[in-house]
Amino acid sequence: xxxxxxxxxxxHADAFKQQLKDLLSxxxxxxxxxxxxxxxRAAEWLATDMRRIGFDTVEVIRTKWHPxxxxxxMGAGKDAPTVxxxxxxxxxxxxxxxxxxxxxxxxxEKDGKVFARGxxxxxxxxxxxxxxxxxxxxxxxSPVNIKLMFEGDEESASENMTTFVRDYGxxxxxxxxVICDGSMSDREQPDIAYGLRGVVTMELEVHGPKQDLHSGHxxxxxxxxxxxxxxxxxxxxxxxxxxxxxxxxxxxLSLDDEERAELAKALPWIETEWKDVAAAPQVWxxxxxNLHERIGARPTLEINGIRGGFAGDGFKTxxxxxxxxxxxxxxxxxxxxxxxxxxxxxxxxxITPPSVQAELRxxxxxxxxxxxxxxxxxxxxRKAYETxxxxxxHFVREGGSIPVVVxxxxxxxxxxxxxxFGYKGCAAHGPNEHVYxxxxxxxxxITIQFYEELCMxxxxx
Amino acid sequence: xxxxxxxxxxxHADAFKQQLKDLLSxxxxxxxxxxxxxxxRAAEWLATDMRRIGFDTVEVIRTKWHPxxxxxxMGAGKDAPTVxxxxxxxxxxxxxxxxxxxxxxxxxEKDGKVFARGxxxxxxxxxxxxxxxxxxxxxxxSPVNIKLMFEGDEESASENMTTFVRDYGxxxxxxxxVICDGSMSDREQPDIAYGLRGVVTMELEVHGPKQDLHSGHxxxxxxxxxxxxxxxxxxxxxxxxxxxxxxxxxxxLSLDDEERAELAKALPWIETEWKDVAAAPQVWxxxxxNLHERIGARPTLEINGIRGGFAGDGFKTxxxxxxxxxxxxxxxxxxxxxxxxxxxxxxxxxITPPSVQAELRxxxxxxxxxxxxxxxxxxxxRKAYETxxxxxxHFVREGGSIPVVVxxxxxxxxxxxxxxFGYKGCAAHGPNEHVYxxxxxxxxxITIQFYEELCMxxxxx
Numbered sequence: 017x018x019x020x021x022x023x024x025x026x027x028h029a030d031a032f033k034q035q036l037k038d039l040l041s042x043x044x045x046x047x048x049x050x051x052x053x054x055x056x057r058a059a060e061w062l063a064t065d066m067r068r069i070g071f072d073t074v075e076v077i078r079t080k081w082h083p084x085x086x087x088x089x090m091g092a093g094k095d096a097p098t099v100x101x102x103x104x105x106x107x108x109x110x111x112x113x114x115x116x117x118x119x120x121x122x123x124x125e126k127d128g129k130v131f132a133r134g135x136x137x138x139x140x141x142x143x144x145x146x147x148x149x150x151x152x153x154x155x156x157x158s159p160v161n162i163k164l165m166f167e168g169d170e171e172s173a174s175e176n177m178t179t180f181v182r183d184y185g186x187x188x189x190x191x192x193x194v195i196c197d198g199s200m201s202d203r204e205q206p207d208i209a210y211g212l213r214g215v216v217t218m219e220l221e222v223h224g225p226k227q228d229l230h231s232g233h234x235x236x237x238x239x240x241x242x243x244x245x246x247x248x249x250x251x252x253x254x255x256x257x258x259x260x261x262x263x264x265x266x267x268x269l270s271l272d273d274e275e276r277a278e279l280a281k282a283l284p285w286i287e288t289e290w291k292d293v294a295a296a297p298q299v300w301x302x303x304x305x306n307l308h309e310r311i312g313a314r315p316t317l318e319i320n321g322i323r324g325g326f327a328g329d330g331f332k333t334x335x336x337x338x339x340x341x342x343x344x345x346x347x348x349x350x351x352x353x354x355x356x357x358x359x360x361x362x363x364x365x366x367i368t369p370p371s372v373q374a375e376l377r378x379x380x381x382x383x384x385x386x387x388x389x390x391x392x393x394x395x396x397x398r399k400a401y402e403t404x405x406x407x408x409x410h411f412v413r414e415g416g417s418i419p420v421v422v423x424x425x426x427x428x429x430x431x432x433x434x435x436x437f438g439y440k441g442c443a444a445h446g447p448n449e450h451v452y453x454x455x456x457x458x459x460x461x462i463t464i465q466f467y468e469e470l471c472m473x474x475x476x477x
Numbered sequence: 478x479x480x481x482x483x484x485x486x487x488x489h490a491d492a493f494k495q496q497l498k499d500l501l502s503x504x505x506x507x508x509x510x511x512x513x514x515x516x517x518r519a520a521e522w523l524a525t526d527m528r529r530i531g532f533d534t535v536e537v538i539r540t541k542w543h544p545x546x547x548x549x550x551m552g553a554g555k556d557a558p559t560v561x562x563x564x565x566x567x568x569x570x571x572x573x574x575x576x577x578x579x580x581x582x583x584x585x586e587k588d589g590k591v592f593a594r595g596x597x598x599x600x601x602x603x604x605x606x607x608x609x610x611x612x613x614x615x616x617x618x619s620p621v622n623i624k625l626m627f628e629g630d631e632e633s634a635s636e637n638m639t640t641f642v643r644d645y646g647x648x649x650x651x652x653x654x655v656i657c658d659g660s661m662s663d664r665e666q667p668d669i670a671y672g673l674r675g676v677v678t679m680e681l682e683v684h685g686p687k688q689d690l691h692s693g694h695x696x697x698x699x700x701x702x703x704x705x706x707x708x709x710x711x712x713x714x715x716x717x718x719x720x721x722x723x724x725x726x727x728x729x730l731s732l733d734d735e736e737r738a739e740l741a742k743a744l745p746w747i748e749t750e751w752k753d754v755a756a757a758p759q760v761w762x763x764x765x766x767n768l769h770e771r772i773g774a775r776p777t778l779e780i781n782g783i784r785g786g787f788a789g790d791g792f793k794t795x796x797x798x799x800x801x802x803x804x805x806x807x808x809x810x811x812x813x814x815x816x817x818x819x820x821x822x823x824x825x826x827x828i829t830p831p832s833v834q835a836e837l838r839x840x841x842x843x844x845x846x847x848x849x850x851x852x853x854x855x856x857x858x859r860k861a862y863e864t865x866x867x868x869x870x871h872f873v874r875e876g877g878s879i880p881v882v883v884x885x886x887x888x889x890x891x892x893x894x895x896x897x898f899g900y901k902g903c904a905a906h907g908p909n910e911h912v913y914x915x916x917x918x919x920x921x922x923i924t925i926q927f928y929e930e931l932c933m934x935x936x937x938x
Binding site: 173231235299301321323327344373 | 508509510569570575576598633634674676678685686687688689690691692693694695696697698699700701703704706707708710711712713714718751754755756757758759760761762763768771772775776777779780781782783784785786787788789790791792793794795796797800801802803805807831832833834840841875876877878901904905906907908
């Protein structure tokens with residue numbers, strides 16, 4: 017164990033926490049144009065800290081949209097393994113009116129937690145990696161070379177990362193690529209994800225009359241676009257919870273018995289998490305698959321937003337001209353966004369009645385990924401978790417999406433590892449997002465230990 | 478013909494138009510609390526003008542919500558018929574972002590039209606009645622006593638009028654009650670409405686998980702409330718366009734051949750209006766009824782608004798905790814709001830799956846009305862239109878709702894007449910609402926002539 021680095025973390029615990037809060041104060045919302053300057057500010061903030069830590073090179077690299085912060089420290093020498101660490105510093109939108117108890121960009125500490133947009137997704141991951149790197153670099157104890165790559169467009173489906181990873185492929189060369197995002201199903205039991213769902217996001221717009229109408233003057237003679245949209249949406253699932261789009265499941269890989277057994281180990285935690293966090297009136301979905309499998313190994317079709325007519329306070333008896341739904345599909349290994357989008361397009365055209373017009377627009381695509389959970393790098397991660405937590409981590413398939421994983425998988429000849437430190441029940445993307453500070457500090461310890469295990473487990477050429 | 482009064486209108490045409498614009502500049506939106514002061518201001522503006530005209534009594538009468546402006550002129554003497562005129566000075570909400578080309582509360586004149594919220598519904602009616610009264614009073618030529626009653630809550634389903642009409646029943650005593658609201662199906666062919674639909678407005682709220690969730694972490698295991706709401710909405714109509722709520726049509730009166738023939742006369746105009754204003758990809762609704770019958774003689778169920786999740790710019794892969802729809806039913810004679818609400822409640826409870834919770838809240842109720850189209854007062858109105866327009870008006874059943882009609886019908890021993898002067902294709906409740914000035918001036922002439930015809934057609938005790 018690297019006691020020097022671990023002591024460094026301990027003695028800097030308060031300073032690190034203040035830095036986390038500083039970063040959380042910057043509303044780096046990547047999906048909203050008005051926050052472009054804040055994303056730049058967050059990138060510069062990170063670069064400044066990297067320079068202070070002593071990275072060899074630190075760059076804020078402009079992309080078509082938000083910058084990537086890239087830093088290299090090659091001080092372990094050419095015989096040591098090189099680790100590339102990916103995180104993202106951008107966050108989802110957040111407004112008090114969504115139900116926040118404290119302002120989302122004024123980090124608030126309470127009962128060992130810090131509440132702020134981005135607390136769990138994913139600025140605590142950014143800062144755990146950065147501070148672990150600081151600990152090993154500042155104490156001169158790093159057994160590995162470290163490259164950090166923090167992107168600013170993950171919440172916009174990492175649109176620019178494909179180009180970035182292709183263009184900067186040489187600079188990103190490494191033996192192990194660590195993707196640090198996501199979170200764990202339990203507060204007391206660590207897990208390592210090896211599967212990620214992809215996501216394709218779309219907008220479905222339905223038009224009826226050429227303008228908003230008085231529902232008294234025309235009601236009964238016009239197919240209401242909200243109703244028509246609802247009728248289309250209602251046809252996208254069978255009553256058993258499965259998606260009814262023809263061919264939707266065609267490319268899905270089936271699970272073998274060994275994998276189902278591994279996944280079953282984490283099931284009780286996922287069930288508990290569901291009861292704590294989701295707490296819907298009852299569980300829903302494909303009856304042939306357990307909760308873990310539904311979340312990690314099965315694709316979904318979700319309505320993420322809907323609007324039409326007048327839905328504010330008061331009442332407006334309007335018969336609206338249009339209605340719109342935001343739709344996304346989570347995909348699993350071997351499915352492709354483009355094909356799913358096309359199948360959904362075809363199906364929607366089939367079920368749209370001639371009384372309205374419908375258009376399904378593709379917004380963003382991110383492919384699913386499956387990582388070899390028996391590789392030396394994943395093995396090193398498993399041991400690091402065991403050392404820090406004193407428990408064997410579960411292996412899980414994540415329901416979320418980290419689009420860059422596919423890009424890295426394709427561009428690099430490296431072993432991939434997914435690391436996550438936080439608890440999934442921390443309201444990522446929702447109001448009152450937060451992070452547990454004890455888990456965050458453990459994240460630094462895991463990273464430091466992971467570097468040790470890597471050197472023991474891997475032999476460089 | 479009352480030439481003195483008609484000449485008065487002619488010589489005051491520009492001044493009257495400016496007054497119309499002044500009233501339209503006051504954003505008297507009754508459904509939004511923040512406009513309460515504006516509603517008061519509109520009421521005071523009207524009262525001031527009534528005092529200037531010379532009404533015997535003018536009162537701004539406070540109600541639980543917005544005031545009623547009430548004025549009496551009994552100068553025609555106790556042997557002359559007394560006419561009570563009802564209009565409303567409140568308007569629907571309007572925002573530039575709805576698609577207005579000019580600010581909704583800055584009246585803009587163009588090509589013989591004035592664009593503003595309330596232009597057609599219903600401040601032009603208010604001002605046509607007020608200015609016609611001014612013309613006959615100021616020229617000392619009124620053959621009838623005149624009571625004006627302008628309410629401020631019509632767009633909130635006239636909630637207070639029931640109480641008001643009951644409490645002020647004695648003051649409202651009259652021989653003929655004129656309800657001046659609504660509009661006509663054609664620019665060149667006048668019509669008189671004798672049927673009005675009622676309206677019951679409701680909110681349907683569907684709850685699933687206890688909070689907004691990350692659609693990756695929980696998608697596939699939770700019945701998405703937007704999807705569930707869509708599934709419920711989709712079950713409210715049969716595929717033939719009829720409403721599927723059990724018992725929905727039970728109390729609807731069937732049409733006899735004579736009435737269907739009368740309604741058929743106006744049908745071509747209603748079809749033309751539909752093509753001009755609605756212009757949906759195709760006509761929709763109950764195949765057994767023509768357009769006029771669907772709008773005027775059949776009840777409907779409409780979705781007036783919907784919201785859930787994140788539906789703004791950008792994309793948020795949220796699995797929302799709730800979704801909400803605004804629903805209204807237009808009712809026809811012999812149906813009752815309360816019964817329809819209860820039947821809809823029962824049905825929604827039946828079709829709501831156990832994976833979500835649904836609640837249907839009653840917002841407002843207004844009953845339908847049917848007026849005897851063969852009464853002396855309606856006959857006088859027919860003749861007035863014929864004189865001013867040179868054409869026999871069509872008799873129509875309106876699709877819209879004027880809740881007060883039912884209250885007046887129940888409270889007064891008087892003949893009812895519905896008068897309207899404007900064109901239906903003027904975007905009532907929508908963006909770029911407007912009024913044709915030539916039709917507005919004709920409205921004053923019709924009112925003046927109607928007073929003349931009334932005296933000829935009716936004998937006072």
